[in-house]
Amino acid sequence: xxxxxxxxxxxxxxxxxxxxxxxxxxxxxxxxxxxxxxxxxxxxxxxxxxxxxxxxxxxxxxxxxxxxxxxxxxxxxxxxxxxxxxxxxxxxxxxxxxxxxxxxxxxxxxxxxxxxxxxxxxxxxxxxxxxxxxxxxxxxxxxxxxxxxxxxxxxxxxxxxxxxxxxxxxxxxxxxxxxxxxxxxxxxxxxxxxxxxxxxxxxxxxxxxxxxxxxxxxxxxxxxxxxxxxxxxxxxxxxxxxxxxxxxxxxxxxxxxxxxxxx
Amino acid sequence: xxxxxxxxxxxxxxxxxxxxxxxxxxxxxxxxxxxxxxxxxxxxxxxxxxxxxxxxxxxxxxxxxxxxxxxxxxxxxxxxxxxxxxxxxxxxxxxxxxxxxxxxxxxxxxxxxxxxxxxxxxxxxxxxxxxxxxxxxxxxxxxxxxxxxxxxxxxxxxxxxxxxxxxxxxxxxxxxxxxxxxxxxxxxxxxxxxxxxxxxxxxxxxxxxxxxxxxxxxxxxxxxxxxxxxxxxxxxxxxxxxxxxxxxxxxxxxxxxxxxxxxxxxxxxxxxxxxxxxxxxxxxxxxxxxxxxxxxxxxxxxxxxxxxxxxxxxxxxxxxxxxxxxxxxxxxxxxxxxxxxxxxxxxxx
Numbered sequence: 001x002x003x004x005x006x007x008x009x010x011x012x013x014x015x016x017x018x019x020x021x022x023x024x025x026x027x028x029x030x031x032x033x034x035x036x037x038x039x040x041x042x043x044x045x046x047x048x049x050x051x052x053x054x055x056x057x058x059x060x061x062x063x064x065x066x067x068x069x070x071x072x073x074x075x076x077x078x079x080x081x082x083x084x085x086x087x088x089x090x091x092x093x094x095x096x097x098x099x100x101x102x103x104x105x106x107x108x109x110x111x112x113x114x115x116x117x118x119x120x121x122x123x124x125x126x127x128x129x130x131x132x133x134x135x136x137x138x139x140x141x142x143x144x145x146x147x148x149x150x151x152x153x154x155x156x157x158x159x160x161x162x163x164x165x166x167x168x169x170x171x172x173x174x175x176x177x178x179x180x181x182x183x184x185x186x187x188x189x190x191x192x193x194x195x196x197x198x199x200x201x202x203x204x205x206x207x208x209x210x211x212x213x214x215x216x217x218x219x220x221x222x223x224x225x226x227x228x229x230x231x232x233x234x235x236x237x238x239x240x241x242x243x244x245x246x247x248x249x250x251x252x253x254x255x256x257x258x259x260x261x262x263x
Numbered sequence: 264x265x266x267x268x269x270x271x272x273x274x275x276x277x278x279x280x281x282x283x284x285x286x287x288x289x290x291x292x293x294x295x296x297x298x299x300x301x302x303x304x305x306x307x308x309x310x311x312x313x314x315x316x317x318x319x320x321x322x323x324x325x326x327x328x329x330x331x332x333x334x335x336x337x338x339x340x341x342x343x344x345x346x347x348x349x350x351x352x353x354x355x356x357x358x359x360x361x362x363x364x365x366x367x368x369x370x371x372x373x374x375x376x377x378x379x380x381x382x383x384x385x386x387x388x389x390x391x392x393x394x395x396x397x398x399x400x401x402x403x404x405x406x407x408x409x410x411x412x413x414x415x416x417x418x419x420x421x422x423x424x425x426x427x428x429x430x431x432x433x434x435x436x437x438x439x440x441x442x443x444x445x446x447x448x449x450x451x452x453x454x455x456x457x458x459x460x461x462x463x464x465x466x467x468x469x470x471x472x473x474x475x476x477x478x479x480x481x482x483x484x485x486x487x488x489x490x491x492x493x494x495x496x497x498x499x500x501x502x503x504x505x506x507x508x509x510x511x512x513x514x515x516x517x518x519x520x521x522x523x524x525x526x527x528x529x530x531x532x533x534x535x536x537x538x539x540x541x542x543x544x545x546x547x548x549x550x551x552x553x554x555x556x557x558x559x560x561x562x563x564x565x566x567x568x569x570x571x572x573x574x575x576x577x578x579x580x581x582x583x584x585x586x587x588x589x590x591x592x593x594x595x596x597x598x599x600x601x602x603x604x605x606x607x608x609x610x611x612x
Contacts, residue, residue: 053506076509083503088361092499092554095275100496100555101508115272122271131271132278134553135500150504 001029002063002078002157004190009058011045018045019214022058025207027190032180034205035194036225038235042214043194044084047162050192051081062158076105081160082151084194086143086167089136094127094146097135101153121149124179126172140167148176152183159183161193165200173197177204198251202226210234223249232257282558285551289565293343296572300339303579306330333470341469341533342575342589343568344477346540348530350567351481351488352523353541354548354559358495359519360425361502366541367527370428370520371410371435373536376528378439378446379406380535381458385450399461400473403532410435411524418517425502425516464537464590466575473533480529481564484522491515492556499554537590540567543597550604570597 009022019042027033035043048054052067052075060066067075087097098118102109109117122128125145130138135146144167151159159180165173180191181204195201201208202222210218210225212234218225226249231239238254301313308316308327316323316331323331352367360369367373383402414432421427447455494515498505502512531537544567545559551566552558574592581587 051507052509072509081507083501083507085501085503087500087504090499090554091549092496093278095271096496096553096555097500097504099275100493101500101504104493104497104510105508112272115270115275119271132274146500147504150500151507 002189003028004062004158004192005064006050006060007058009046009049009056009060011042011049011054011056013045017214018042019049019056022046022211022214022216024192024209025219027192027207029188029190030184031206032184032191032193032204034201034208034222035192035211036196036198036201036208036234037211041211041234043211044162045214046211047081047160047192047194051079051160052076053081077154078156079158079160080151080154080156082147082162082164084162084166086140086147087135087150089138089143091134091136093132093134094122094138094149095131097146098150098153101150105154107154117153118149121152125149126175141169141172144168145172145176155187157189159189159191161191163194163196166196173200180204198226198231202249202251223247226251278553279555279558282552282555286558286562286565289551289562289569293565293569293572296569296576297339297343300342300572300576300579301331301335303576304330304335305579305584308335334467337470337474338466339572339575340474341477342466342571344474344481345466345530345534345537346544346568346571347564348477348481348484348526348567349537349541349571350544350548350563350565351485351560352526352530353567354545354556354563355488355495355519355523356541357545358498358556359516359523360429361498362425362429363546364542365429366545367523367530368436368536368538368541370414370432370524370527371439372407372414372524372527373531373538374436374439374443375410376403376407376531377458377462377536378443379403380461380532381443381446381450382406384457384461385446385454400532404528406439407528407532408524410439411521411528414520414524415517418513418520422513428516428520460588461535462590463588464531464535464593465588466534466571466578467586469533477529477533480526484526485560485564487518487522488560491519492560495519495556495560496554499556535590537571537593539594539597540570543594543601544570547597547601547604550601570600 004027006024009019011019035046037043045054049056050060062078095118099114102114122131125148127145127149130142135143148164165176168176177200184191205222207220208222208225209216210230217234218230226241228239228241231237236257238257240252240254241249244250302310308330312323312327313331316328320328349367356365356367356370357363379402380399383399387398414428417431418428447458494510505512545563548559548562548566552562570593574589574596577592577596578587578589
């Protein structure tokens with residue numbers, strides 16, 4: 001059982017406040033939280049605060065314990081994040097990246113176990129045939145999958161994904177998010193994913209937080225958050241929202257709103 | 264070999280074995296190059312004399328023994344030590360700054376050493392009771408370490424931001440070059456000639472003490488580099504991913520730049536600003552060995568040593584009776600090898 005909480009998250013770059021007293025809903029085991037919002041709404045900064053990479057005045061806990069309680073290694077043992085940018089297109093092999101990460105983090109596995117573990121993760125992400133191909137020969141989408149494989153390396157209880165599907169085609173977007181959900185069913189844990197695609201968020205997230213200008217505009221289940229009024233306020237677009245046969249919202253964007261035009 | 268037939272463990276192991284063989288090949292090549300370098304020179308010593316002199320020095324006449332032990336061995340060994348130090352410093356700089364054009368020279372260490380040496384050449388002769396021979400490397404070292412300290416302060420101030428470090432390093436290069444030019448403007452023609460000669464880089468001024476100091480520095484730094492091979496390999500995947508794994512990249516950058524500055528300072532202060540090796544040695548190693556720093560760290564040091572040893576050999580062998588300053592030949596030796604490897608990789612791709 002994993003319970004993840006984040007309250008009062010405030011973050012600044014210099015004197016500029018980019019997140020202002022953000023409270024995320026409590027996430028219980030098997031739940032996926034989607035962070036939505038336009039560019040520069042604070043999604044990536046919030047992800048960096050949650051992972052502990054950027055300092056914040058807020059209170060972030062896993063099972064009621066903060067990073068200070070658990071220590072640096074303890075925290076990163078339970079939480080892993082996948083950054084927005086895919087791994088660099090260097091001559092590094094995906095296997096080397098995974099291998100060196102495991103060894104840099106002092107994971108207690110033998111070489112053979114580690115190879116099997118890497119092989120298993122690559123197989124699930126369709127990367128088997130690219131395991132020993134230099135990263136610079138891989139497409140952006142494949143490198144993004146390598147980035148996800150890296151985040152899965154430690155088998156974390158809390159998985160933070162910053163726009164994990166931005167470079168992927170339709171097929172792989174669904175494969176990745178299906179895998180994330182399957183993983184939760186298999187072993188538990190929670191996922192926080194910053195997403196741009198509203199329909200994917202509605203389909204895969206249990207809860208959604210809509211961010212704008214570093215503040216939460218709406219928070220709750222997809223059908224409560226993804227409303228024409230909220231989307232007009234945050235994205236400045238006119239939308240039509242219908243429900244699919246499973247009761248999930250489907251968002252159809254009609255047109256952008258002009259300056260000064262009311263939603 | 265198809266993907267399904269063998270496990271990843273076996274296939275990755277095969278790649279690693281091939282790389283170990285390549286590193287072994289480089290080490291054997293280096294020993295052969297060292298032998299050639301010891302053999303080359305105007306005194307006409309044969310291979311037999313070299314072997315006898317090395318293992319049974321008492322059986323060699325006094326003159327060839329002195330030539331071997333006091334001239335050729337220090338020159339040949341300083342080539343290995345300086346080449347290895349610059350190769351190691353180069354690979355670490357390129358990785359930590361994620362910049363293929365980076366080298367210890369990009370950080371301004373070498374330009375600062377030239378400035379220090381120039382100051383010694385211009386100022387010391389007018390100060391009585393100070394010997395230029397000892398002061399020149401000391402001044403070069405002090406300035407090189409000083410530039411390293413400045414870079415470290417910038418790393419700390421910029422919180423490890425690599426673009427700031429590279430830009431500051433380049434600015435430092437320009438500043439040191441300008442100050443050196445200013446000194447040359449004021450200096451006598453003889454002093455200018457000395458500065459130019461020092462700047463080109465020359466192995467023949469080194470003795471056993473210099474060999475010992477540069478080797479000791481390399482041996483002291485190497486374990487720290489080897490300790491960081493995993494995290495440096497991970498860093499080749501990108502700083503964002505290393506940070507997301509909980510790696511403190513800023514602190515790592517501080518440590519790496521500290522040791523790179525010390526290595527480069529020791530490497531250049533006795534032999535002059537021998538360029539190119541810290542840049543191309545790592546690239547040649549990367550083309551041969553890939554990105555795994557377990558192989559790349561020793562490989563880059565070996566490539567650096569091999570290039571400088573080869574340049575040292577050619578500096579004596581190209582024009583019989585004349586020793587060309589080795590700094591002129593490093594690029595002449597390294598560029599064809601580098602281009603050959605690059606074109607080989609292009610054909611394979």
